[in-house]
Amino acid sequence: MWKPDRRSKKPLYQQIADDMERRILYGEYPPGSFLPSERKLAEQIEVNRSTVIQAYEELRAKGIVESSSGSGTRVSKRLLGVTPSLTPNWRAYARGGTFAPNLPMIRRIREVLRERGSIIDFASGELSPDLYPNQAIQQLLREAPFEAPLGYDDPQGFLPLRETLVSFLDKQLNIRTTESSILITSGSQQSLYLITQCLLAPGDAVAIEDPSYSYSLPMFQSAGLRLFRIPVHENGIDPEEIESLFRQHRIRMIFLNPNYQNPTGSILAASKRPRLLKLAAELGIPIVEDDPFSLTSFDNRPPANLKSIDAHGSVLYVGSLSKIAASGLRVGWLIAPQTVVKRLADARQQMDFGLSVVPQWLANEFLRSGLFDRHIRFLRDALSRKQLHLMTALNRMLADKFSCIPAQGGLNSWLKLNQPVDDSKLLEESLKRGVVFMPGTVFGSEPGYVRFSFARPADHELESGIQKFAQALHALND
Amino acid sequence: MWKPDRRSKKPLYQQIADDMERRILYGEYPPGSFLPSERKLAEQIEVNRSTVIQAYEELRAKGIVESSSGSGTRVSKRLLGVTPSLTPNWRAYARGGTFAPNLPMIRRIREVLRERGSIIDFASGELSPDLYPNQAIQQLLREAPFEAPLGYDDPQGFLPLRETLVSFLDKQLNIRTTESSILITSGSQQSLYLITQCLLAPGDAVAIEDPSYSYSLPMFQSAGLRLFRIPVHENGIDPEEIESLFRQHRIRMIFLNPNYQNPTGSILAASKRPRLLKLAAELGIPIVEDDPFSLTSFDNRPPANLKSIDAHGSVLYVGSLSKIAASGLRVGWLIAPQTVVKRLADARQQMDFGLSVVPQWLANEFLRSGLFDRHIRFLRDALSRKQLHLMTALNRMLADKFSCIPAQGGLNSWLKLNQPVDDSKLLEESLKRGVVFMPGTVFGSEPGYVRFSFARPADHELESGIQKFAQALHALND
Numbered sequence: 001m002w003k004p005d006r007r008s009k010k011p012l013y014q015q016i017a018d019d020m021e022r023r024i025l026y027g028e029y030p031p032g033s034f035l036p037s038e039r040k041l042a043e044q045i046e047v048n049r050s051t052v053i054q055a056y057e058e059l060r061a062k063g064i065v066e067s068s069s070g071s072g073t074r075v076s077k078r079l080l081g082v083t084p085s086l087t088p089n090w091r092a093y094a095r096g097g098t099f100a101p102n103l104p105m106i107r108r109i110r111e112v113l114r115e116r117g118s119i120i121d122f123a124s125g126e127l128s129p130d131l132y133p134n135q136a137i138q139q140l141l142r143e144a145p146f147e148a149p150l151g152y153d154d155p156q157g158f159l160p161l162r163e164t165l166v167s168f169l170d171k172q173l174n175i176r177t178t179e180s181s182i183l184i185t186s187g188s189q190q191s192l193y194l195i196t197q198c199l200l201a202p203g204d205a206v207a208i209e210d211p212s213y214s215y216s217l218p219m220f221q222s223a224g225l226r227l228f229r230i231p232v233h234e235n236g237i238d239p240e241e242i243e244s245l246f247r248q249h250r251i252r253m254i255f256l257n258p259n260y261q262n263p264t265g266s267i268l269a270a271s272k273r274p275r276l277l278k279l280a281a282e283l284g285i286p287i288v289e290d291d292p293f294s295l296t297s298f299d300n301r302p303p304a305n306l307k308s309i310d311a312h313g314s315v316l317y318v319g320s321l322s323k324i325a326a327s328g329l330r331v332g333w334l335i336a337p338q339t340v341v342k343r344l345a346d347a348r349q350q351m352d353f354g355l356s357v358v359p360q361w362l363a364n365e366f367l368r369s370g371l372f373d374r375h376i377r378f379l380r381d382a383l384s385r386k387q388l389h390l391m392t393a394l395n396r397m398l399a400d401k402f403s404c405i406p407a408q409g410g411l412n413s414w415l416k417l418n419q420p421v422d423d424s425k426l427l428e429e430s431l432k433r434g435v436v437f438m439p440g441t442v443f444g445s446e447p448g449y450v451r452f453s454f455a456r457p458a459d460h461e462l463e464s465g466i467q468k469f470a471q472a473l474h475a476l477n478d
Numbered sequence: 479m480w481k482p483d484r485r486s487k488k489p490l491y492q493q494i495a496d497d498m499e500r501r502i503l504y505g506e507y508p509p510g511s512f513l514p515s516e517r518k519l520a521e522q523i524e525v526n527r528s529t530v531i532q533a534y535e536e537l538r539a540k541g542i543v544e545s546s547s548g549s550g551t552r553v554s555k556r557l558l559g560v561t562p563s564l565t566p567n568w569r570a571y572a573r574g575g576t577f578a579p580n581l582p583m584i585r586r587i588r589e590v591l592r593e594r595g596s597i598i599d600f601a602s603g604e605l606s607p608d609l610y611p612n613q614a615i616q617q618l619l620r621e622a623p624f625e626a627p628l629g630y631d632d633p634q635g636f637l638p639l640r641e642t643l644v645s646f647l648d649k650q651l652n653i654r655t656t657e658s659s660i661l662i663t664s665g666s667q668q669s670l671y672l673i674t675q676c677l678l679a680p681g682d683a684v685a686i687e688d689p690s691y692s693y694s695l696p697m698f699q700s701a702g703l704r705l706f707r708i709p710v711h712e713n714g715i716d717p718e719e720i721e722s723l724f725r726q727h728r729i730r731m732i733f734l735n736p737n738y739q740n741p742t743g744s745i746l747a748a749s750k751r752p753r754l755l756k757l758a759a760e761l762g763i764p765i766v767e768d769d770p771f772s773l774t775s776f777d778n779r780p781p782a783n784l785k786s787i788d789a790h791g792s793v794l795y796v797g798s799l800s801k802i803a804a805s806g807l808r809v810g811w812l813i814a815p816q817t818v819v820k821r822l823a824d825a826r827q828q829m830d831f832g833l834s835v836v837p838q839w840l841a842n843e844f845l846r847s848g849l850f851d852r853h854i855r856f857l858r859d860a861l862s863r864k865q866l867h868l869m870t871a872l873n874r875m876l877a878d879k880f881s882c883i884p885a886q887g888g889l890n891s892w893l894k895l896n897q898p899v900d901d902s903k904l905l906e907e908s909l910k911r912g913v914v915f916m917p918g919t920v921f922g923s924e925p926g927y928v929r930f931s932f933a934r935p936a937d938h939e940l941e942s943g944i945q946k947f948a949q950a951l952h953a954l955n956d
């Protein structure tokens with residue numbers, strides 16, 4: 001983000017006017033389009049609003065912009081030609097297409113995170129930067145010989161990585177598969193996008209958990225799916241509900257996150273798993289097992305994955321490096337029967353001609369070296385310690401105001417507040433105090449729940465973050 | 479691809495049966511799904527068909543597969559349970575969604591390329607591996623310090639890369655832009671996918687060139703667009719045609735590849751460009767300038783891009799490293815007004831949560847180091863030399879049988895055959911002789927044209943490839 005130079009002799013407003021003129025001439029703001037509002041720009045570049053007003057005044061005097069009262073400042077259409085040119089109505093074009101926008105609450109939180117780097121962040125379901133395998137990655141980049149071909153990759157993904165995954169998944173999770181059953185994706189998000197776009201049609205009914213990470217993804221709406229929700233209890237969903245949903249709505253697919261579920265942290269009881277698989281097979285509906293967290297299991301004993309005990313072949317397994325290594329690598333995998341993998345690989349070619357070979361090569365080196373094993377041990381310890389910190393702080397500062405079952409893996413703690421609260425008021429009070437979290441309603445739960453990601457804040461922020469949150473809660477209840 | 483071990487004491491058929499049993503048990507072929515046909519598997523793993531028949535017989539005897547006459551061999555549904563389980567009908571699921579399949583001719587060519595590594599390849603519009611900056615990339619991986627953050631990236635892409643692109647594009651192509659107007663994509667393909675999916679709606683009319691690379695992309699069909707075609711002459715399209723297409727069909731966007739067009743190699747005359755831009759601005763329709771080749775200009779003097787002379791802001795500019803460095807990096811860029819960039823970045827988040835930071839970091843190091851300049855000089859010389867080889871061979875072996883205007887940049891030569899030919903027969907005759915090319919019809923041209931990519935074959939293959947092609951042509955005309 002460009003900012004004016006406070007040590008320059010040129011006045012601030014003039015610097016802003018010059019920078020904006022350049023952006024207009026270079027097409028960032030074409031004729032007829034709106035400049036950022038004065039308030040917003042002032043916030044972004046950290047100057048007084050009056051300075052921006054003065055800068056816009058300067059541009060107006062030069063005939064570069066014009067302002068219509070109420071609707072803001074827009075770039076003059078007469079700027080560059082003798083006759084007023086039409087030029088594309090970009091705002092209308094940008095409203096095209098079928099991508100649903102994010103939930104307003106999520107947009108609000110993202111905006112805050114972008115603009116206020118110093119806020120204590122319990123909202124992002126992401127590891128804190130010191131939990132990434134930074135050293136391992138630097139070492140591999142420096143030392144591992146890069147021998148991957150640099151042409152368009154195999155549509156299913158880099159073969160050596162798929163081969164490594166076959167033994168990796170067998171060793172780590174008892175999942176038996178073949179290299180032809182694996183599609184390398186740029187993370188679980190792309191796996192889910194491919195599944196919803198290619199195997200389902202608008203109007204199809206699908207089952208998701210309630211609450212559910214999937215609920216927070218506009219992707220499901222964009223695909224025009226009808227979502228039916230199955231309550232998540234302390235030990236996961238009740239498989240019998242699948243059958244009644246099928247009878248009533250002909251659901252065509254089930255999306256589950258059985259281990260350390262996002263957002264609740266719950267585990268689908270091992271005893272329920274065979275029944276669930278049997279039902280799905282009898283009804284002929286695939287289960288998408290979204291499984292980013294299994295390897296974070298604090299005691300290194302994740303419950304056996306659906307995929308590993310699926311004798312009927314009903315499970316589409318979705319894995320990713322995002323939560324066990326680093327989300328910026330954008331490497332994930334989807335395991336499915338040949339027909340499905342081929343179909344999804346083909347569709348993906350149309351979207352992006354496949355993945356970059358560089359992160360795939362790097363992921364392969366990482367997984368097959370001893371570096372991964374060392375890293376994952378470190379990560380498990382760190383996460384379990386962070387959760388403990390969080391729970392201690394919560395118990396000390398909020399005592400009888402909440403209940404929470406500590407998770408045994410994953411990145412998230414799920415709190416039920418014992419008093420009724422207004423989610424968005426609680427969020428705003430917290431933002432004021434410099435802390436942010438995810439209100440449960442984002443995941444489709446009723447009000448009064450919150451998700452704290454304990455993986456994201458630095459250790460020293462856990463305590464002060466909860467203190468701020470407690471203050472926000474008190475302020476509301478007064 | 480797994481192959482049986484010919485030195486093993488276990489008979490071949492038994493090895494095949496065992497491998498297939500494992501694939502079935504591991505879910506590559508779930509209950510009820512079909513195994514590959516005996517002929518196809520025999521070809522793939524390079525054994526006699528009778529050996530595969532024997533292997534399938536073995537699986538049948540064990541009750542693992544069953545064959546219904548005519549429809550092939552399928553995995554037994556009774557395999558794993560007492561009651562026959564339904565399990566998902568994967569073939570039906572794989573028919574879902576809206577992704578159009580590739581043109582049959584393209585599918586045929588891709589299949590041949592996958593299965594016959596030794597064929598001389600004039601078909602792939604890709605650089606030959608020795609033209610990639612292999613050494614530069616190895617050097618950067620080894621020596622450049624990796625300092626990029628490993629979390630989820632900025633939705634618009636890695637900021638340092640966008641900043642580098644601002645000066646890179648200015649210096650190399652006189653394109654002035656700002657870092658906020660750039661969206662980093664995983665190549666031109668993703669840029670085009672985002673544009674067709676997010677800025678247009680099914681039923682919208684768009685103009686493309688005739689012939690055109692875009693015509694070969696099922697992506698346009700998948701988006702439900704109505705394509706109207708503007709003939710490409712020796713010096714590009716006639717801008718006036720835009721106006722009549724707009725009056726008749728209300729076209730909403732124009733897709734052009736003005737420099738070294740794929741497939742014709744032609745250049746849109748500099749004299750036509752201002753008129754084209756003026757028309758587009760007056761009609762209010764955006765021009766998508768797909769520009770992968772400008773920097774390959776053999777004499778390093780590419781015609782000024784539409785984007786660089788676009789005063790009205792009508793151009794969406796699409797660039798990529800694929801043809802000037804390496805396609806496997808999957809790094810491209812799209813330049814557009816803020817409103818558009820934000821919209822596309824948002825939609826992309828739903829598809830894949832953004833690009834891996836690793837290739838973006840690498841691309842940044844490459845573009846800002848002197849390594850790129852050295853590489854692109856080398857590449858220009860190599861491409862120009864390769865085209866000369868190709869033309870010499872063509873002139874010697876096909877003399878008066880074709881006409882072709884040598885390209886001044888890009889990867890492709892476009893030949894008009896002087897006698898009428900049946901495209902698919904010519905292709906099959908060529909395949910028999912070990913050479914493959916792209917028939918012009920793939921790009922929507924009338925029959926009798928072929929595209930030779932001279933960038934792909936090794937130097938020593940250019941001559942023998944044309945010899946084989948000449949033989950194929952003679953065989954047809956006899």
Ligand SMILES: Cc1ncc(COP(=O)(O)O)c(C=O)c1O
Nearest residue numbers: 125187188189213257262320322
């Ligand atoms: C349950 C679940 N699935 C999928 C994802 C997406 O992860 P990625 O696309 O980074 O692999 C997340 C991220 O928070 C998640 O929590």
Ligand SMILES: Cc1ncc(COP(=O)(O)O)c(C=O)c1O
Nearest residue numbers: 603665666667691735740798800
């Ligand atoms: C004109 C044109 N546009 C776009 C592309 C796609 O390139 P990429 O997605 O690799 O950048 C190609 C590739 O052949 C092309 O020729």
